[in-house]
Amino acid sequence: MSLHEVQKEKQIKSKMKQFLSFIKKEFLHVFRDSKTMLMLFGLPIAQITLFGFALTNEIKNSRIVVLDQAKDIASQEIVQKFEAGRQFTLDRTLNNPNQIEEAFRSGNLKLAILIPANFYEDLQHLHEAQIQIISDASDPNTANTLTTYASNILMDYQLELMQNAKLPMSIDTDIRMLYNPELKGATNFVPGVIALVLMLVCVLMTSVSIVREKERGTMEILLVSPFHPFLVILSKAVPYFILSLFNLGVIILMSVFLLDMPFNGPVWLLFAESGLFILTCLSVGLLISNSTKSQAAAMLISLMGMLIPTLLLAGFMFPLENMPWPLQLISNVVPAKWFYIIVKSIMVKGLGFAAIWKETLILFVMTILLLLISYKKFNIRLS
């Protein structure tokens, strides 16, 4: 080895040492600050619990009332069927149509079922009978879901009746809910929560931690030191990268074991894709920190600029397909949208890289662009 090479190696070694002392210091910052710790580790647990147990869109045990004016075999069988399922709980039976309105007003009644007199007779002789379902549509989504449940129950009953009579022709619809046969909410929101938590932690934490150095005057000290500014940024990113991967592990374990979330695809692929998404978020955080001077501003921009679009436009809270086209267009620049698709494809559908290369490429290009812009901004600030 020539003298030059020895010197070069020594230089690289000392750079590594600088880098390591910086990363160590960043970890100390994180572990010292109870607010940061809470945000890092409390947030994913809170989110999963919240979404998993409180904000579920599965509907169970909705209270219903029945006004059975027929009181014959058929009507009783139908009422029994309603009681049997776990979707409905029979609150009480009414005797008078006037009571219906009152019942709805009095509280959390979701559905009323009216069976007119002579129900069975009509069915037998006229081959046609009527049932009225009244639902509380102040929450349209719930009302829709509940009336569908109710129609299905009635349809089932009808099929049972038909077994006795032979119809000339019939179409059997066989509906299969692919990937999520039990229609669990978890498959939809867990990928969303993963995107949300990684986004929040990475964007917010990086931007705030860089801006904090500016605010406290320590950034100046770092810039005067022989430590390269680029390394300052890089060593800020490393701890949050590692902590985010740890976070991801916690979320996945919780959702698989507590919420029965399926995990069909390769684990390594999910972690690799998450690594990419974390990089995207870190570069957003970097860009924010390069454009703001105070921690408060950085926090506000991170929350308003990233959290809200992620919630609204990533597709897991509100379906993108139903949005007006300008919003659909904007949603394309929300990184979480693509990551959401990726996570869903891997965890729920069990697909491999071939199915998600397009989304991966989009995230990759976004990251490179963001990094280029923030590096340029950083250089301008320095001169």
Place this chain on the structure above:
Amino acid sequence: MKEIVIKTEKLTKQFGNFIAANEISFEVYKGEIFGFLGANGAGKTTAMRMLCGLSRPTSGNATIAGFDVYRQTEEIKKNIGYMSQKFSLYEDLNILENIRFFGGIYGLSRQEIREKSEKLIDQLGLEMEVKKLVGELPLGWKQKLAFSVAILHEPSIVFLDEPTGGVDPVTRRQFWDLIYEASDRGITIFVTTHYMDEAEYCNRVSMMVDGKIEALDTPGNLKMKYAANSMDGVFYELARGAKRKAD
């Protein structure tokens, strides 16, 4: 002949139409305590940033510890220390962690860091506070600690940007004891201050007015020249001619 460690020739920094530092020329000698005075907005910070390699001059020349401010900023950064008016250690780390971190980014070996931190803690009498977070220390101690950390890597020059702002007179005096000690060891001190009693402690003082250096001499000579009893009078005499408004 005294050894020159800072030498500037017509060093200028222009932001658009505004000339923050206008053809500054001066020399600073090894081991000297050099006071860099001026009203707010006179261009002190701009000049200092150029000397530290943080800001590229628009024109003129300067060498710091023998290195060129245009081409050898990396080398300059290795050979200077810096402490700013804002407090510059990490408040959420303890004393030892701060020393280790700054030692680490200046490339000191673990062995060196251990020896130096022991010496430093002993010198400042901080044995009992080693595990305390820096944020819990009184301001005066923080400043002394920050100065000691800034010269941990034995730089040839240390830049102090209003190091004693907000500190009581007794602690300020102690702070200056540290400065004298460093200067005795051959470290050059380049200090900005607004306290005129501190200006008296300097070997030589320069006065910046409107981006130019209006006066440069020992405190004694300056007082004689401007027929003032104290540096306060000298400062007032020079600064009242300023056209620029303080920011």
